[in-house]
Amino acid sequence: MKESNIFKDMENDINSSNLDETAKKKFYENILNLKNKQTNLMITGATGCGKSSTINAMFNMDVAKVGIGADPETMEITKYELDNLILWDSPGLGDGKEKDIKHSKAIISKLNELDSDNKPLIDLVLVILDGGSRDLGTSYELINSVIIPNIGENAKDRVLIAINQADVAMKGRYWNFVSNKPEPKLVDFLNDKVKSVKNRVKEATGINIEPIYYSAGFKDSDEEQKPYNLSKLLYFIVKNTPIDKRLAYVNATSDEKEMWQDSDEIKDYTAELHKSFVETIVETSKAGGEIGKELGNILGMGKTGEAIGKVAGAAVGAVKSLVSSVGSIIKDLW
Numbered sequence: 001m002k003e004s005n006i007f008k009d010m011e012n013d014i015n016s017s018n019l020d021e022t023a024k025k026k027f028y029e030n031i032l033n034l035k036n037k038q039t040n041l042m043i044t045g046a047t048g049c050g051k052s053s054t055i056n057a058m059f060n061m062d063v064a065k066v067g068i069g070a071d072p073e074t075m076e077i078t079k080y081e082l083d084n085l086i087l088w089d090s091p092g093l094g095d096g097k098e099k100d101i102k103h104s105k106a107i108i109s110k111l112n113e114l115d116s117d118n119k120p121l122i123d124l125v126l127v128i129l130d131g132g133s134r135d136l137g138t139s140y141e142l143i144n145s146v147i148i149p150n151i152g153e154n155a156k157d158r159v160l161i162a163i164n165q166a167d168v169a170m171k172g173r174y175w176n177f178v179s180n181k182p183e184p185k186l187v188d189f190l191n192d193k194v195k196s197v198k199n200r201v202k203e204a205t206g207i208n209i210e211p212i213y214y215s216a217g218f219k220d221s222d223e224e225q226k227p228y229n230l231s232k233l234l235y236f237i238v239k240n241t242p243i244d245k246r247l248a249y250v251n252a253t254s255d256e257k258e259m260w261q262d263s264d265e266i267k268d269y270t271a272e273l274h275k276s277f278v279e280t281i282v283e284t285s286k287a288g289g290e291i292g293k294e295l296g297n298i299l300g301m302g303k304t305g306e307a308i309g310k311v312a313g314a315a316v317g318a319v320k321s322l323v324s325s326v327g328s329i330i331k332d333l334w
Helices: 006-015 020-033 051-059 099-112 137-150 185-204 230-239 248-252 269-287 294-301 303-312 319-333
Strands: 039-045 078-082 086-087 124-130 159-164
Touching: 006 020, 006 248, 039 051, 039 137, 051 078, 051 086, 051 159, 051 230, 078 248, 086 159, 086 248, 099 137, 124 137, 137 185, 159 185, 159 230, 159 294, 230 248, 230 269
Parallel strands: 039 086, 039 124, 124 159
Antiparallel strands: 078 086
16 A cells, blocks of 8 residues: 555645645545545456455455466455545455355345435446456356446446456467567457457447456466556446546656556556546535635646655656646646
């Protein structure tokens, strides 16, 4: 966990600003509103898909230990609280009919749980697929028969599908270990897999969901492989999170830059993440009254901008320029 907290940084930046006390009070009220919002992300998939390694990589956690052996370590839905972000790690399916029925019931129960505002507790469900497996029957059963029928409204925006272990999708062939990227033949294979999963889900449920592929990487005593497309996965998650709940990821995600460096570069995912977080700040400030464009400089050049600049592994030397850009983005959005 980081020592820095985005909400505390915002309070400090506003407190040290030249805003009058009335404007400060309005903004403090909005910060308090954000602090009281929790983002609930459920992570699920078939046994062996890499849920624990994904959680470890994205959130720099040790408590989500990777299971070893035939029996999965996670036997019930486990709750991890990372400030405002709540992770619900469900047990993997695929270890026998009785266990699958039990775990499916637990998932359905959690999906039907309501929060204090009588709204669905779970904001998003991330379903992880094993890119190295040809048999995705258990995953399709989970998506088509358990998740989508029970998540309620807006399933296309609240169910995310990510294909992990892209590096072993073709049994390790055509993965460039030096550059930590797939070579063209593997890219084609992975894109075909994405289309196949998308079509299978659409045919079964009528819901159009666009999967992505990535690799959570691994680290042990002898060797290490950095993640690939982890920044895309985080972008994928954040953009589907309600705008007033996105800042939870600033506090929770790993700030180890090497975790986020390698991606398909279709988009500048770090820049997109910054924009998403800044949009949250802008919308929050608007809700509190006319604070003015001065807010851009206050939050852009202070600790708030620094926190946003560091999330998702900003490259060395880029943080300072990113901090400056936060103020400009806020002004543009105003």
